[in-house]
Amino acid sequence: MENLNLEATVESKVFRALAAVENQRLNLETKGKALGVTLRTKILRSLTAGLVAGASLLEMGCGAKEVLSSDTQTPHQEDRFERAERKMDQEQAERDKVRTFLKDQGFEVKDSDTIGFQKLNGQLSLITVNGQEVWKDSNNQKPLVQFEQGPTGQQPAPEQKTNPDAANFL
């Protein structure tokens, strides 16, 4: 019984799909006649092939293959890529600021060190270097982390005992 239902569903889908493409064809033919032209799809077939960077019309139509040349980006895609790029630039700029801040505080931070940080209400609240917590914001009642050694082996500067004001740092 279940198999029969499945067959009936598939059969109905075949009819619907065939009817859909046939109705589309008739509709287009009617539009062509109204415009006084005979549709010359054969010419277009060869012309389109060279313009869509190897993607077939159906791939493009279904979104199965995104053609990412600048010529074929949709405004939506451009917007998405620009946003992602802006975010990456912003994150990099913030990371650079944190690196400079740490250096100013007497830490030796190598370019290869991975800087991590957290913000609370737009203010810097925590810094990590290579996964190790190195600084916390005392304005938020968190103690400053004391170091025997800096993250790359250098002793932090003595004045490091008080936490510098990090408000609006970023």
Add this chain to the structure above:
Amino acid sequence: MTDLDLKQDILKRLDLADLALADQDKILNQLEENILAQLHLAIIEALPEEKRVTLADLDETAAEQIFQAHLNPELIKQVATGVVADFKERMK
């Protein structure tokens, strides 16, 4: 990704993967033909009326030159997406 994988991907996106191969081919071929026909109409509609009349009488080479001048990847994608969306709507 092979051509066969792409075809399977397209069939899945059109919800036609469970149909018989012959039916799948028939539908995909006609759908592609419809995209080309819609592309043709889109170019014609964008032309000024006097040029439309001329185009109807042109030989293949001359018509090809006009199409070539008006075709671009943006238009192709827009038309292909529209025809596929219309097909899905008609399938409901």
